[in-house]
Amino acid sequence: MTSFRPAPRWLADAVFYQIYPQSFADSNGDGIGDFDGIAERLDHLAWLGVNTVWLNPCFVSPFRDAGYDVSDYLNVAPRYGSNDDLAKLVDEARTHGIRVLLDLVAGHTSDQHPWFTASANDPADDRYIWAAEGPDGSRPDGFVDSPGARPGAYLPNFFAFQPALNFGYAQENPAEPWRQPIGAEGPRANRAALRAVMDHWLGLGLSGFRVDMAASLVKDDPDKTETARIWTELRHWLDDTHPDAVLLSEWGEPEVSVPAGFHTDFFLQFGGPTDGRALRSLWSNTEGTVNESWDPLDCFFDPSGKGTPGLFVDAWQQASAAVADSGFVSLPTANHDFSRLNCGPRTAEQLPAAFAFQLTWPTLPAIYYGDEIGMRYVPGLPDKEGSVLGPRYNRAGSRTPMQWDDGPNAGFSTAPADRLYLPLDPAPDRPTVAAQRADETSLLHFVRRLIALRTATPELGSGGSVEVLHAGYPFVYVRGGRYLVVVNPRRNAVSYAYGIAAEPRPLEVSGVHVDGGTLTAEGFAYGIFDLGR
Structure with missing residues (x-):
């Protein structure tokens, strides 16, 4: 790592x-x-x-x-x-x-971003992914016809109006020259642009x-x-x-x-x-x-x-x-x-x-x-x-x-x-x-x-430990070795046998009952209990 x-x-x-x-x-x-x-x-x-x-x-x-x-x-x-x-x-x-x-x-950007309008009119601009038109006027699958003077077609990311920025291809293919390597000029320019955008806004707080x-x-x-x-x-x-x-x-x-x-x-x-x-x-x-x-x-x-x-x-x-x-x-x-x-x-x-x-x-x-x-x-x-x-x-x-x-x-x-x-x-x-x-x-x-x-x-935060006691219904787990959580997302009541030595202290409970070491959860119930140390 x-x-x-x-x-x-x-x-x-x-x-x-x-x-x-x-x-x-x-x-x-x-x-x-x-x-x-x-x-x-x-x-x-x-x-x-x-x-x-x-x-x-x-x-x-x-x-x-x-x-x-x-x-x-x-x-x-x-x-x-x-x-x-x-x-x-x-x-x-x-x-x-x-x-x-x-x-x-x-x-990706909008097709109205100045980067793209420039690229759509300049065959030497590689900020986006462009493929030349085939001899029969065809274009590769997924590509969209150029809206500018540049011939060929571009690759969108999602909608057609969202041209994909060129960060390169992991696998090159001589038969598909639009597959530029990661270190090509266009991908390097886009990585620099990401840094510039982030730096701009982070500098403003x-x-x-x-x-x-x-x-x-x-x-x-x-x-x-x-x-x-x-x-x-x-x-x-x-x-x-x-x-x-x-x-x-x-x-x-x-x-x-x-x-x-x-x-x-x-x-x-x-x-x-x-x-x-x-x-x-x-x-x-x-x-x-x-x-x-x-x-x-x-x-x-x-x-x-x-x-x-x-x-x-x-x-x-x-x-x-x-x-x-x-x-x-x-x-x-x-x-x-x-x-x-x-x-x-x-x-x-x-x-x-x-x-x-x-x-x-x-x-x-x-x-x-x-x-x-x-x-x-x-x-x-x-x-x-x-x-x-x-x-x-x-x-x-x-x-x-x-x-x-x-x-x-x-x-x-x-x-x-x-x-x-x-x-x-x-x-x-x-x-x-x-x-x-x-x-x-x-x-x-x-x-x-x-x-x-x-x-x-x-113990209930991102750093506290978790021990899953029951990965079914109800869902039962303990956080930090101390806090028992019971969740029942079902509409029907369910039970789980859990040997509790002492009566746990309820913190937030609705529809969960503890009786002789058995947890019973009503429909859509939840319970957060303090088991003590």
């Missing part, structure tokens, strides 16, 4: 909170969230116990893919404010004890980056060896120039990404043996109906009990052993690309158990905005900035405006309803921050108590 400077000390205690900025809080009444709106809501995050915020891309963009099509890495999009407004937000967050990370789209599609850089790199080398190079640079900054990867395989140089990686988003499904219980298509084609055995939180925590435990143990002390694994509730934890009425009851698990497991928790109040995935919304991914799934349902109160537009914006970035959840009983702040029995208060308990109890 490559030797890096140890991760900054603050990272071990991080509680991440992801903000989709256009949907969080609108300060100027244009229907789109902005930096000033986020700044006005920092009190909520500080009260909740969050200490690290990740913002989805906020750079200049034509917004055909919600900002993941960047046309200027060094300036923010005017709809969010100015660079000075972002700097003020970072400063204000710091006064609340909150660090801010930006989203770095490393592998940002604390690091979540890196989009971090595994996508080098092409035809099946084991990601060459892509890992790029991140290793960047990590050494970061250690030397910005040692307190962190890199959080969208890779999905911590056992690969963390040894490569990332400080932490998201687990259970995609990739790995569970392919991102273990923490989600339902999936919705564009009509919002349940998609029964998924393998239910891959789902930990299956309410009917078809799943098994054993799949999660096996995958996590493999990743944890590979990461060891070199970094961390982060466990998210959801994000802007996936269904929320609350996908419908059948999952709302599971949310407390899900949070009891997430906030007591030895990973860095990441809460997607609104999950702390149980915001639901909203089906049937129109496409917005590339949210529809074919007939299977519409990401807009996970990107609806934050629900602050029961006022107009749920307190998100003073704009007319038809000018909002996305429609609100139309449910008459949609949860709000204000209502749950006023109710100490609410999910919001429960999540806040769990974060406080985790923060005050090192």
Whole structure:
């Protein structure tokens, strides 16, 4: 394993909170969230116990893919404010004890980025991956015809308007001359550009980056060896120039990404043996109906009990052993690309158990905005900035405006309803921050108590040991040799025989009973107990 400077000390205690900025809080009444709106809501995050915020891309963009099509890495999009407004937000967050990370789209740009428009008109420019037109006018599979004077076609990363930056190919082929080596001029220029972009924003007070599609850089790199080398190079640079900054990867395989140089990686988003499904219980298509084609055995939180925590435990143990002390694994509730934890009425009851698990497991928790109040995935919304991914799934349902109160537009914006970035959840009983702040029995208060308990109890944090006693239903484990956690994501009651010498002291318990060494968990129950030393 490559030797890096140890991760900054603050990272071990991080509680991440992801903000989709256009949907969080609108300060100027244009229907789109902005930096000033986020700044006005920092009190909520500080009260909740969050200490690290990740913002989805906020750079200049034509917004055909919600900002993941960047046309200027060094300036923010005017709809969010100015660079000075972002700097003020970072400063204000710091006064609340909150660090801010930006989203770095490393592998591609918009087709409107000046780099690409120049490359599309200059056959000598190798910042992107270009293939010459075949004798019969053909182009290689997956390539898109040039929009400029340059003949041939370019390789996109995702949508056609997102041309892939050229970081080289792991395997060259003389018959395919677009497969440039990693050390060619174009790939070297792009690695230098990544350093320049990171240096710019870190110099303005940002604390690091979540890196989009971090595994996508080098092409035809099946084991990601060459892509890992790029991140290793960047990590050494970061250690030397910005040692307190962190890199959080969208890779999905911590056992690969963390040894490569990332400080932490998201687990259970995609990739790995569970392919991102273990923490989600339902999936919705564009009509919002349940998609029964998924393998239910891959789902930990299956309410009917078809799943098994054993799949999660096996995958996590493999990743944890590979990461060891070199970094961390982060466990998210959801994000802007996936269904929320609350996908419908059948999952709302599971949310407390899900949070009891997430906030007591030895990973860095990441809460997607609104999950702390149980915001639901909203089906049937129109496409917005590339949210529809074919007939299977519409990401807009996970990107609806934050629900602050029961006022107009749920307190998100003073704009007319038809000018909002996305429609609100139309449910008459949609949860709000204000209502749950006023109710100490609410999910919001429960999540806040769990974060406080985790923060005050090192054994429940990322560094505490974990012993899995039962990787079935209920899921039972002990943290730090002292704290017993019982989670039942099923709707039916279950029991587990566990020889407890003395009555454990309950810390956060709902529906879990201890009787003569037997644990009984009612449907959707959870329990956190202090066993004493």
